Amino acid sequence: MSIVVKDLSYVYSQGTPYAQTALENVGIEIREGEYLAVVGKTGSGKSTFIQHLNALIKLQSGEIRVFDIDLTAKKPDLRRLRGTVGMVMQYPEYQLFDETVEKDVAFGPKNLALPEEEIRARVKEAIELVGLKYDEVKDRSPFELSGGQKRRVAIAGVIAMKPRVLVLDEPTAGLDPLGKREILALIRRLKETTSPTVVIVSHDMEAVAEHCDRMAVFSGGKILKVAPPREVFYDEALMREAEMDAPSVVKVAKALISRGVSFHNLPVKKEELVKELVERRGR
Amino acid sequence: MNNIVFGQYYPSSSIVHRLDARVKLLLAIAYIITIFFVEDYVVYAGMFLFVLAVALIARIPLKILFRTVRTIVVLILITAVINLFFTKGETLWWSWKFIKIYREGVERAIKLALRLILLMLFPSLLTLTTTPMELTDAIESLLSPLKLIKVPVHAIALIMSIALRMIPILVEETNKIMLAQKARGASFDTGGALKKAKAMIPVLVPLFVGAFRRADELALAMDARCYSSVQKRTKYKVMKLHLRDAVAAVVCLAVFSVAFLNKYLFPFDEMILSLFA
Numbered sequence: 258m259s260i261v262v263k264d265l266s267y268v269y270s271q272g273t274p275y276a277q278t279a280l281e282n283v284g285i286e287i288r289e290g291e292y293l294a295v296v297g298k299t300g301s302g303k304s305t306f307i308q309h310l311n312a313l314i315k316l317q318s319g320e321i322r323v324f325d326i327d328l329t330a331k332k333p334d335l336r337r338l339r340g341t342v343g344m345v346m347q348y349p350e351y352q353l354f355d356e357t358v359e360k361d362v363a364f365g366p367k368n369l370a371l372p373e374e375e376i377r378a379r380v381k382e383a384i385e386l387v388g389l390k391y392d393e394v395k396d397r398s399p400f401e402l403s404g405g406q407k408r409r410v411a412i413a414g415v416i417a418m419k420p421r422v423l424v425l426d427e428p429t430a431g432l433d434p435l436g437k438r439e440i441l442a443l444i445r446r447l448k449e450t451t452s453p454t455v456v457i458v459s460h461d462m463e464a465v466a467e468h469c470d471r472m473a474v475f476s477g478g479k480i481l482k483v484a485p486p487r488e489v490f491y492d493e494a495l496m497r498e499a500e501m502d503a504p505s506v507v508k509v510a511k512a513l514i515s516r517g518v519s520f521h522n523l524p525v526k527k528e529e530l531v532k533e534l535v536e537r538r539g540r
Numbered sequence: 541m542n543n544i545v546f547g548q549y550y551p552s553s554s555i556v557h558r559l560d561a562r563v564k565l566l567l568a569i570a571y572i573i574t575i576f577f578v579e580d581y582v583v584y585a586g587m588f589l590f591v592l593a594v595a596l597i598a599r600i601p602l603k604i605l606f607r608t609v610r611t612i613v614v615l616i617l618i619t620a621v622i623n624l625f626f627t628k629g630e631t632l633w634w635s636w637k638f639i640k641i642y643r644e645g646v647e648r649a650i651k652l653a654l655r656l657i658l659l660m661l662f663p664s665l666l667t668l669t670t671t672p673m674e675l676t677d678a679i680e681s682l683l684s685p686l687k688l689i690k691v692p693v694h695a696i697a698l699i700m701s702i703a704l705r706m707i708p709i710l711v712e713e714t715n716k717i718m719l720a721q722k723a724r725g726a727s728f729d730t731g732g733a734l735k736k737a738k739a740m741i742p743v744l745v746p747l748f749v750g751a752f753r754r755a756d757e758l759a760l761a762m763d764a765r766c767y768s769s770v771q772k773r774t775k776y777k778v779m780k781l782h783l784r785d786a787v788a789a790v791v792c793l794a795v796f797s798v799a800f801l802n803k804y805l806f807p808f809d810e811m812i813l814s815l816f817a
Binding site: 274308311313335336339340343344346349351352353354355364365367368369400414415418 | 550551716717719720721722723724725726727741742743745746749750
């Protein structure tokens with residue numbers, strides 16, 4: 258287990274008229290090496306939940322363990338935690354600040370107090386990993402890059418800390434279809450190279466169906482279900498309660514089922530649907 | 541970041557909240573003028589009770605009201621200390637080398653501190669019970685006579701309301717950026733003053749860039765909808781005076797005049813104090 262969360266509850270503005278329960282008795286175990294999607298409609302507690310994983314929010318009640326770091330401890334080792342769990346926030350390009358791309362990406366590793374050469378090597382590696390040419394961009398101002406490039410630089414800034422768990426909050430928000438596909442491919446690549454465990458918050462069910470191993474479905478500050486996409490998208494009651502929209506593959510499959518077609522394995526990915534249909538024709 | 545209380549609305553449906561913002565604003569100004577003329581402890585106490593009564597009617601928890609005073613504690617202390625040491629008087633109470641403290645100095649320090657606290661309380665009630673939008677509308681309405689001498693009152697009010705509207709957005713943005721930089725290992729509360737100031741650069745740069753981006757976007761959006769401050773504009777919410785506004789004005793002005801008259805006509809406080817003597 259990489260991250261274990263037990264009985265996590267959180268109330269915003271506790272003790273004021275604005276008090277609002279964001280999380281209620283949330284429990285989940287995030288496995289090492291899995292690609293987990295955190296889904297749910299706006300205000301269901303997703304963002305609050307993932308911010309806890311990095312101790313960006315102070316624990317009110319409940320328990321969190323990240324590998325061997327216990328966040329219930331009085332003074333958890335935050336520096337080590339932040340080097341372990343890399344957090345890419347929503348619209349990460351808005352947090353770029355330094356004069357050059359190189360310096361900006363180096364911000365995280367520098368805060369980890371790594372030796373100079375190590376930082377330089379990591380920065381170079383991270384910039385190349387996100388698909389930019391190190392020699393071309395390293396001395397440019399991050400503010401003169403294009404939107405997509407900025408987002409890549411911001412992600413590189415997190416990758417350079419070499420986190421074992423990569424958490425991304427809506428990494429494809431505001432991108433065009435091509436940009437979305439590129440970022441999703443980038444996340445895949447990062448999962449295979451630097452950060453084997455990935456947690457992604459997403460509204461994009463197509464992407465979730467295509468990439469994720471499991472889904473954690475949030476609604477009203479609670480986790481309704483943690484299961485592989487196949488068990489979530491075909492669970493009608495759950496989908497209705499969480500007010501989620503199924504990806505198009507699932508919609509097509511459901512329409513076919515209602516017309517009497519039966520499947521060996523319920524499909525959630527495009528290839529699975531195609532394979533099932535081709536097999537039927539062969540018979 | 542969450543303790544910017546001055547200018548933070550405390551929602552409720554009390555009668556004080558529903559009063560016309562213009563009346564509340566004018567009464568707050570009258571209150572401030574009154575406080576500047578008051579110099580007696582008993583009247584200070586009276587004004588304090590009056591403020592408490594208004595807070596009670598407005599259903600504002602006293603804890604929240606007094607939190608506003610906390611923001612000027614340093615100012616109060618500095619003023620009090622300066623007055624304590626630099627006021628020359630007749631009765632010397634204490635001296636050490638060149639430092640001399642007179643009875644008059646002590647009295648003045650206490651009075652100034654009380655005055656500053658009182659000065660903070662009532663205007664805080666105004667901002668706690670009135671939304672920033674209502675306030676700017678009130679200011680625009682009260683300044684409208686200046687239109688006759690070609691003062692761009694509407695533009696000023698618009699700038700004010702946009703600025704007010706932007707404060708919570710920028711606070712939220714600051715929080716977001718701070719979280720993002722914290723996630724990258726930044727820490728904002730360790731080290732000396734210089735180190736702390738330096739640690740703010742990764743927050744301030746994106747904040748400024750974001751503020752300019754927002755301003756550009758807002759200007760474009762307003763242009764796209766043919767906004768112009770030159771034409772005569774109508775209001776969605778027209779401000780109207782009610783009976784309750786008149787009652788509030790009469791009650792407040794009565795209290796303020798007593799505080800005033802006390803000084804010039806008949807000194808109550810001496811009468812009251814003499815009862816205990």
